[in-house]
Amino acid sequence: MAAGVMEFDMLNAFSEFGVLCGLGSIGKNCRTRSCVGRYCRSTALRVTVSWRTLEFSGGAGMACRLLATFCLLMVCLVTAAEGQSGRFPYEARVAAEETFARSGGGDAYYPTQRLSRGTIVRVHRHDPGGWYVIEPPEGSFSWIPERFVKRLSEQEGEVLEENVVASVGSEFGDETSVYQRKMKSGEKVTILGQKTIETAAGPQAMLKIRPPNRERRWVPGAALVPTDPEQQRQADNDPWRLPANGRRATAMSTPASAVLPAGMVEVPLIEPSEALQKVQQDRDEKQQLAEIDRRFREMVLQDAAT
Numbered sequence: 001m002a003a004g005v006m007e008f009d010m011l012n013a014f015s016e017f018g019v020l021c022g023l024g025s026i027g028k029n030c031r032t033r034s035c036v037g038r039y040c041r042s043t044a045l046r047v048t049v050s051w052r053t054l055e056f057s058g059g060a061g062m063a064c065r066l067l068a069t070f071c072l073l074m075v076c077l078v079t080a081a082e083g084q085s086g087r088f089p090y091e092a093r094v095a096a097e098e099t100f101a102r103s104g105g106g107d108a109y110y111p112t113q114r115l116s117r118g119t120i121v122r123v124h125r126h127d128p129g130g131w132y133v134i135e136p137p138e139g140s141f142s143w144i145p146e147r148f149v150k151r152l153s154e155q156e157g158e159v160l161e162e163n164v165v166a167s168v169g170s171e172f173g174d175e176t177s178v179y180q181r182k183m184k185s186g187e188k189v190t191i192l193g194q195k196t197i198e199t200a201a202g203p204q205a206m207l208k209i210r211p212p213n214r215e216r217r218w219v220p221g222a223a224l225v226p227t228d229p230e231q232q233r234q235a236d237n238d239p240w241r242l243p244a245n246g247r248r249a250t251a252m253s254t255p256a257s258a259v260l261p262a263g264m265v266e267v268p269l270i271e272p273s274e275a276l277q278k279v280q281q282d283r284d285e286k287q288q289l290a291e292i293d294r295r296f297r298e299m300v301l302q303d304a305a306t
Helices: 060-085 229-236 274-305
Strands: 003-010 024-033 037-045 052-056 091-095 098-102 112-117 120-127 133-134 144-145 149-151 157-160 164-170 178-182 188-199 202-209 218-220 225-226
Touching: 112 218, 149 188, 218 229, 225 229
Parallel strands: none
Antiparallel strands: 003 024, 003 052, 024 037, 091 120, 091 225, 098 112, 098 218, 120 133, 133 218, 144 164, 144 202, 149 157, 157 188, 164 178, 188 202
16 A cells, blocks of 8 residues: 555444444544555544545645545534434324325325325435325225135235336225335245236236335325324424314315205215326227127128028
8 A cells, every 4th residue: 555545444334225324433543654555544434435445645634634524524424314213113103184195206106095184104315396105095995816825825925036027006096006115935925815917918817906115105295294293293393284273175165055965075086196197098999999899790601691
């Protein structure tokens, strides 16, 4: 190693989602080599970034200044990351009149489930745009092609091949265009039902299964309030969030003249996703062509008989 090179170790500490979340010790872990075989010890910080030796060329004083600046920056980043990772997952309740769980973080992703006020969800992450990543709520489900599953019992199955797609299910239609997991061979699934549904590849026999591990849903963060009082106070101190006791949007009042019969409620219309609309359009066109072929065949047979 060249003279005047400072050596120190950096330790890796990344979370499952690539978030820096570790900080090492502070001490005299830095040494400089003035010539081959000779070392002198310098005071330095030790931070947790990755398993590797970082080198700063130049004099010992310059290297220590560079190291100190770098470490201060990393301390800020690590502190923020630890603050995020330390509070996840946590439980929250739906504070809005109602909201929708979606298959992804945005309004472009199809809704999977309606969540009413008071529903408790488990939050795993805050994503950009104000979307919170949650565990699939009770009643959630996914779809998997039946031909790739070996039934072990009425309610249990085993995946037969690698990389079998499990599509996110929706209570508002036979949506299959979004998937988050590719299942592994031998992975167990809980079977909730079965159905033949239209897909982009045509009709398929599908199994309705409990969402597999690590599958998630997204909800607007503004609709949730932490159940823990301390986390609720922290959320209330966020200037960009509505306080827990703030007034949230509610359903529009219905004029007396438009009151629905007893036992009926008015619900918003949930349109199918563009992918499902295309599947349905292709299916309708194929059915129309099949009907035309049937009528033409009948006409030909009648002409031949006469």
